[in-house]
Amino acid sequence: MNTKELLEALNALSYPGLSRTLGELKLISEVKVTDNQASIELLTLSDDSYLSVKSAIEEAFSQYFSSMNITKKATVKKDMNYGNSAAPNNRAPYAANVIAVTSGKGGVGKSTVSVNLAIALAQRGYRVGILDADLYGPNIPRLTNTDLEKIKWNDDNKIVPSENYGIKIMSVALTTPTSDTPLVWRSSVAVSALIQFLEDVAWGELDFLVIDMPPGTGDIQLTMAQELPITAGVIVTTPQLVASDDVSRSIRMFQDIHVPMAGLVENMSYFIAPDTGTRYDIFGSGGGERLCARYNIPLLGQIPLNMAIREGSDNGEPPVVLGDESLKSYYRDIVENMFKSVKFRV
Ligand SMILES: Nc1ncnc2c1ncn2[C@@H]1O[C@H](COP(=O)(O)OP(=O)(O)OP(=O)(O)O)[C@@H](O)[C@H]1O
Numbered sequence: 001m002n003t004k005e006l007l008e009a010l011n012a013l014s015y016p017g018l019s020r021t022l023g024e025l026k027l028i029s030e031v032k033v034t035d036n037q038a039s040i041e042l043l044t045l046s047d048d049s050y051l052s053v054k055s056a057i058e059e060a061f062s063q064y065f066s067s068m069n070i071t072k073k074a075t076v077k078k079d080m081n082y083g084n085s086a087a088p089n090n091r092a093p094y095a096a097n098v099i100a101v102t103s104g105k106g107g108v109g110k111s112t113v114s115v116n117l118a119i120a121l122a123q124r125g126y127r128v129g130i131l132d133a134d135l136y137g138p139n140i141p142r143l144t145n146t147d148l149e150k151i152k153w154n155d156d157n158k159i160v161p162s163e164n165y166g167i168k169i170m171s172v173a174l175t176t177p178t179s180d181t182p183l184v185w186r187s188s189v190a191v192s193a194l195i196q197f198l199e200d201v202a203w204g205e206l207d208f209l210v211i212d213m214p215p216g217t218g219d220i221q222l223t224m225a226q227e228l229p230i231t232a233g234v235i236v237t238t239p240q241l242v243a244s245d246d247v248s249r250s251i252r253m254f255q256d257i258h259v260p261m262a263g264l265v266e267n268m269s270y271f272i273a274p275d276t277g278t279r280y281d282i283f284g285s286g287g288g289e290r291l292c293a294r295y296n297i298p299l300l301g302q303i304p305l306n307m308a309i310r311e312g313s314d315n316g317e318p319p320v321v322l323g324d325e326s327l328k329s330y331y332r333d334i335v336e337n338m339f340k341s342v343k344f345r346v
């Protein structure tokens with residue numbers, strides 16, 4: 001096998017566990033064959049991905065060479081080693097604006113905020129899609145009452161997103177046989193699946209693509225920042241200090257990788273007892289405001305801990321559609337404030 005033949009064969013090799021080839025995923029950086037020795041440089045994002053691709057290549061081609069040297073191209077160190085997201089790719093040219101809803105911490109209400117914010121945008125007449133980027137804990141289908149839908153493909157071989165409450169919805173849950181199917185993926189596979197959801201879903205033209213991120217500051221957040229020009233990041237937190245610490249990390253990461261911040265939503269801010277009307281600051285108070293002051297970002301809104309929000313969400317009945325006026329206004333006001341803090345392309 002000479003250099004050209006090896007390059008062609010590598011480009012046609014499937015990524016382990018995926019229906020995409022290394023060529024399609026643009027993972028080959030350099031290939032050289034001399035004296036029956038092959039050297040291959042891979043453009044992979046993570047060590048996990050590098051190791052799985054490396055062993056797939058060795059398995060397929062080691063018989064043809066006396067030795068194979070497979071290396072990973074060193075990523076350009078920039079801004080706290082997060083890689084280059086100052087000039088990201090654009091895997092979603094169909095979306096005029098991309099909003100990433102994130103938090104360093106789990107369970108603070110990212111998915112609930114994402115769904116209601118996406119619907120509030122659609123209620124203003126915009127074309128909106130929501131991408132469930134929480135591949136290990138996809139919740140968007142339940143929240144939008146689309147959890148029983150199964151994956152469909154159109155004639156162009158693109159995945160047809162679910163639709164409900166005026167928004168288009170894509171989640172890995174759509175691709176699993178049951179809602180409790182465990183998703184045990186290496187992060188490299190998860191990242192590739194997400195890229196497929198950006199590229200191979202028939203989203204149509206969108207004014208807004210809202211991305212519900214998983215908790216934390218890992219591979220998925222980084223990939224999204226590198227593969228998409230994120231118009232605005234929305235940070236969700238609860239008022240207590242432990243939440244603030246994790247959320248600070250998220251804000252720092254997004255600021256470091258040049259994602260513009262729309263602002264912060266403080267969720268489960270307080271509780272008004274329905275019987276007495278007394279306000280209780282269950283998780284303390286002022287956490288959101290302090291974070292906003294510290295990082296110089298706007299406070300987009302404070303949403304109380306409210307039983308109807310929890311119930312509606314669990315039943316796939318988003319409060320911004322089916323809640324009472326006060327519930328609707330929490331999310332609509334957040335959208336209103338986002339428009340004040342970010343210049344969207346609309
Ligand atoms: N303001 C609220 N009042 C009452 N319950 C809420 C509120 N916001 C969210 N919840 C409930 O809290 C739980 C966690 O919310 P959600 O799934 O949106 O959080 P998350 O940050 O996306 O979690 P994860 O990190 O697991 O993705 C859900 O049961 C949801 O219904």
Ligand SMILES: [Mg+2]
Pocket residue numbers: 110111112134139212213214
């Ligand atoms: Mg979630």
